[in-house]
Amino acid sequence: MVIALNEPLDRHLHLRDEKMLEIGAPLSAETFSGALVMPNLVPPVTTQEAVVAYRERILGCAKNSSFTPYMTLFFRSDYTPQFLESVKEDILAIKLYPAGVTTNSDGGVEGFDLIELAPVLEAMSELQIPLCVHGETGGFVMDRESEFIPIYEKLAKNFPDLKIVMEHITTKDAVEALDRYENLYATITLHHLYITLDDVAGGLLQPHLFCKPIAKRPEDRAALLQAALKAHPKVMFGSDSAPHPREAKEAPGCAAGVFTAPIALQALAQLFDKHGALDNLQRFVSDNAKNIYSINPPKKEVVLEKTAYLVPEMYGGSVVPMFAGGTLEWRVVSAG
Amino acid sequence: MVIALNEPLDRHLHLRDEKMLEIGAPLSAETFSGALVMPNLVPPVTTQEAVVAYRERILGCAKNSSFTPYMTLFFRSDYTPQFLESVKEDILAIKLYPAGVTTNSDGGVEGFDLIELAPVLEAMSELQIPLCVHGETGGFVMDRESEFIPIYEKLAKNFPDLKIVMEHITTKDAVEALDRYENLYATITLHHLYITLDDVAGGLLQPHLFCKPIAKRPEDRAALLQAALKAHPKVMFGSDSAPHPREAKEAPGCAAGVFTAPIALQALAQLFDKHGALDNLQRFVSDNAKNIYSINPPKKEVVLEKTAYLVPEMYGGSVVPMFAGGTLEWRVVSAG
Numbered sequence: 001m002v003i004a005l006n007e008p009l010d011r012h013l014h015l016r017d018e019k020m021l022e023i024g025a026p027l028s029a030e031t032f033s034g035a036l037v038m039p040n041l042v043p044p045v046t047t048q049e050a051v052v053a054y055r056e057r058i059l060g061c062a063k064n065s066s067f068t069p070y071m072t073l074f075f076r077s078d079y080t081p082q083f084l085e086s087v088k089e090d091i092l093a094i095k096l097y098p099a100g101v102t103t104n105s106d107g108g109v110e111g112f113d114l115i116e117l118a119p120v121l122e123a124m125s126e127l128q129i130p131l132c133v134h135g136e137t138g139g140f141v142m143d144r145e146s147e148f149i150p151i152y153e154k155l156a157k158n159f160p161d162l163k164i165v166m167e168h169i170t171t172k173d174a175v176e177a178l179d180r181y182e183n184l185y186a187t188i189t190l191h192h193l194y195i196t197l198d199d200v201a202g203g204l205l206q207p208h209l210f211c212k213p214i215a216k217r218p219e220d221r222a223a224l225l226q227a228a229l230k231a232h233p234k235v236m237f238g239s240d241s242a243p244h245p246r247e248a249k250e251a252p253g254c255a256a257g258v259f260t261a262p263i264a265l266q267a268l269a270q271l272f273d274k275h276g277a278l279d280n281l282q283r284f285v286s287d288n289a290k291n292i293y294s295i296n297p298p299k300k301e302v303v304l305e306k307t308a309y310l311v312p313e314m315y316g317g318s319v320v321p322m323f324a325g326g327t328l329e330w331r332v333v334s335a336g
Numbered sequence: 337m338v339i340a341l342n343e344p345l346d347r348h349l350h351l352r353d354e355k356m357l358e359i360g361a362p363l364s365a366e367t368f369s370g371a372l373v374m375p376n377l378v379p380p381v382t383t384q385e386a387v388v389a390y391r392e393r394i395l396g397c398a399k400n401s402s403f404t405p406y407m408t409l410f411f412r413s414d415y416t417p418q419f420l421e422s423v424k425e426d427i428l429a430i431k432l433y434p435a436g437v438t439t440n441s442d443g444g445v446e447g448f449d450l451i452e453l454a455p456v457l458e459a460m461s462e463l464q465i466p467l468c469v470h471g472e473t474g475g476f477v478m479d480r481e482s483e484f485i486p487i488y489e490k491l492a493k494n495f496p497d498l499k500i501v502m503e504h505i506t507t508k509d510a511v512e513a514l515d516r517y518e519n520l521y522a523t524i525t526l527h528h529l530y531i532t533l534d535d536v537a538g539g540l541l542q543p544h545l546f547c548k549p550i551a552k553r554p555e556d557r558a559a560l561l562q563a564a565l566k567a568h569p570k571v572m573f574g575s576d577s578a579p580h581p582r583e584a585k586e587a588p589g590c591a592a593g594v595f596t597a598p599i600a601l602q603a604l605a606q607l608f609d610k611h612g613a614l615d616n617l618q619r620f621v622s623d624n625a626k627n628i629y630s631i632n633p634p635k636k637e638v639v640l641e642k643t644a645y646l647v648p649e650m651y652g653g654s655v656v657p658m659f660a661g662g663t664l665e666w667r668v669v670s671a672g
Contacts, residue, residue, distance in 0.1 A: 140554055141538035142478070201537060201550055202477035205590035210541040218476055251586055254541035 001306040002333070003278055007033035007297045008265055009289045012132075012167055012187045012238025014038050014103075014257065015069075017054075020243040021061050023316030027262040028241070029067035031335050033286070033300040036070045036132070036238065036293075039095055040104040044074035048087045055090070066300045066336065070293075072132060075109065077116050081123040092293060093130040093165070101136045101144070102212040103242070103256060108134075112151050114158055121159045130163035130185075130293065131155070135174070136213055142197075145213050146173040156181035163292065168192065168240045170213045172223035178234050185292055187238025188228050190267055191258045191322055196221050207254040208320050211240070229275050231283035236292060239264050243319040259321045263311050267323065269304045269330035302335040337642040338669070339614055343369035343633045344601055345625045348468075348503055348523045348574025350374050350439075350593065351394055351405075356579040358397050359652030363598040364577070365403035367671050369622070369636040372406045372468070372574065372629075375431055376440040380410035384423045391426070402636045402672065406629075408468065411445065413452050417459040428629060429466040429501070437472045437480070438548040439578070439592060444470075448487050450494055457495050466499035466521075466629065467491070471510070472549055478533075481549050482509040492517035499628065504528065504576045506549045508559035514570050521628050523574025524564050526603055527594045527658055532557050543590040544656050547576070565611050567619035572628060575600050579655040595657045599647050603659065605640045605666035638671040 013028060013035040015021050028035050037058065039045035045054055051071045058069040073079075073087060075096035097108030109117070124131055135152055136144035152174075155164055166174055166186040178184055195215045200206055209215070227235050241264065242257025249255060260267070265285070272281045290296065309331035311323040349364060349371040351357050364371050373394065375381035381390055387407045394405040409415075409423060411432035433444030445453070460467055471488055472480035488510075491500055502510055502522040514520055531551045536542055545551070563571050577600065578593025585591060596603070601621070608617045626632065645667035647659040 140532065141534050142553070196476065198477050201546065204592070205541070205543055205546045205588075207541055207543070207588055207590070210537065214537055217478070250588055252541075252543055254543070256540070 003304050005302045008285045010035040010239045011236040011289050012240045014242040024243045025061035029062035029064035031265050033297040034068035039072045039074040046074050051090045079120050084123045093132045095132045097134045125162040132165045132167050145171045149177050156184050170216045171220045175223040175227050185234045187236050189240040190260045190264045207249045211258045212256040229277040231280035236289040237285045245318045259319050266328045266330045303333045304330045305333050307331050339640050341638045344621045346371040346575045347572040347625050348576045350578040360579045361397035365398035365400035369633040370404035375408045375410040382410050387426045415456050420459045429468045431468045433470045461498040468501045468503050481507045485513050492520050506552045507556045511559040511563050521570045523572050525576040526596045526600045543585045547594045548592040565613040567616035572625040573621045581654045582656050595655050602664045602666045639669045640666045641669050643667050
């Protein structure tokens with residue numbers, strides 16, 4: 001059995017910098033047509049120069065002309081409309097992090113005072129720059145996303161012309177919120193379609209499956225799966241793939257993040273195939289994103305076939321992927 | 337400020353064997369008058385000879401004449417009343433593990449068919465041997481204990497003369513079940529009084545706080561704390577302290593267990609002091625257990641004072657305790 005995917009897109013990717021960038025960029029560039037690159041570097045990407053320079057570093061590492069890094073800016077409430085207008089041509093979206101909720105988010109937004117945020121959000125609305133949000137409060141780890149839903153709703157109601165993407169959603173609550181507001185969209189990761197908290201901490205503790213937002217309950221995973229498998233038109237694939245050196249994952253104080261980019265299409269094909277939904281995969285990994293972001297990425301066809309694929313134990317001698325050493329039922333035959 | 341505790345008892349202790357036993361036994365023997373020792377060795381402790389031999393190994397390692405290891409037998413549904421009668425003098429309780437729920441529980445009970453379990457439970461009732469239970473189902477990790485409550489209730493109802501101890505309870509549901517049946521008792525660990533899932537996986541992942549049952553929600557911890565601080569007469573301190581070599585904790589597939597035995601009294605004093613409940617600590621760490629188990633351990637007085645105590649990074653060059661490298665507000669001045 002074979003499937004051809006046209007212009008697969010990853011709508012949420014961490015490429016980091018330096019060694020991790022060198023390892024990750026070529027892997028994403030191989031099987032994806034483009035990726036929305038997150039701006040939470042140290043320091044975060046907050047200037048036009050930083051955006052342009054980061055894109056150059058990515059392209060330098062990717063070594064693949066058929067890959068487009070779609071850039072994002074780290075949300076700050078003090079951006080001026082003039083700045084946003086000038087930076088617009090270099091970015092596809094702005095990513096908002098509540099302060100302190102995930103890796104390198106310390107400079108994020110404190111509280112959600114709409115009066116403080118309004119000028120930037122209004123300018124973004126006018127300029128048609130989508131807002132991508134890491135939607136978690138500082139509450140109890142299993143409740144953080146659900147507690148954030150009212151903030152999504154407040155944003156959606158107050159800025160009806162702003163496209164708001166609930167990033168890497170993990171809960172039934174978020175799936176349900178999608179349909180309540182026309183301007184709410186979402187990305188779903190690979191790992192949240194596969195795992196629940198049981199896989200992280202239900203047996204022995206598995207640091208390589210530890211991520212933020214943390215994997216939730218079985219009913220949450222079921223809701224995500226349902227939305228993805230039918231390729232809900234407001235839902236896009238976003239891997240949230242995040243490379244960390246093995247030693248940072250396998251130690252106390254393990255960093256959050258699952259590395260899935262190089263095995264994502266194979267694992268998605270397996271999942272959609274298993275549920276008889278292969279016909280919807282093209283929309284989940286590409287068409288929905290093209291519509292939502294109004295983008296037209298360079299042509300790329302990735303062909304997968306149903307043949308056992310042994311996932312490498314590590315990439316770049318350092319980064320352990322999801323399913324490391326395991327077997328997926330689908331492999332990539334060609335990409336280009 | 338000073339407090340003297342008489343005959344502190346740990347009603348749930350993993351001493352394991354060999355190297356871990358050599359490290360752990362003297363530490364528990366130093367500050368505790370006695371401990372109920374869990375039988376989940378490999379193979380589990382299921383014969384009189386194994387009980388006696390294990391006790392000898394413990395005493396050999398403890399090197400402290402004022403410490404009593406109270407022995408348990410690993411529950412099996414094929415024990416005969418004759419066997420139980422003969423082993424009674426060597427054990428204080430029988431510990432029941434559902435199969436597969438925690439470290440070395442593979443030989444435990446499959447399903448909870450009362451008809452299958454009845455002969456042993458009836459014999460235990462008659463012989464007045466308490467039943468200690470690791471009460472978790474094979475369900476979703478956050479629900480396992482709550483899902484087990486109906487099984488506790490079925491046991492409590494059907495065997496009203498059997499003392500049933502819900503071991504290392506972690507939920508509000510279990511605290512509430514305590515008062516519904518006269519013959520239900522519980523142990524509470526140190527770590528479940530201090531932490532929630534947030535401390536394990538809410539920030540960076542902390543393998544040294546990973547345990548079974550996993551730490552639950554803030555409202556669960558609050559219910560446990562309330563029961564412990566008032567020294568609810570059916571509640572006893574049981575550390576569930578479990579030594580694992582550092583390399584087994586700091587790797588993918590991290591073993592479950594928190595090592596607290598050597599710092600438990602200091603940390604309990606700090607907690608009870610903080611909540612103005614120091615007067616109840618004697619009952620929580622000793623008197624309640626003496627009453628429930630009808631035991632009279634050898635005299636031992638442990639004096640603690642409110643002085644900063646730097647917790648070692650490791651014990652025996654191998655085992656990392658809770659609060660490793662941190663400071664507790666109370667220290668042990670003398671024990672004997």
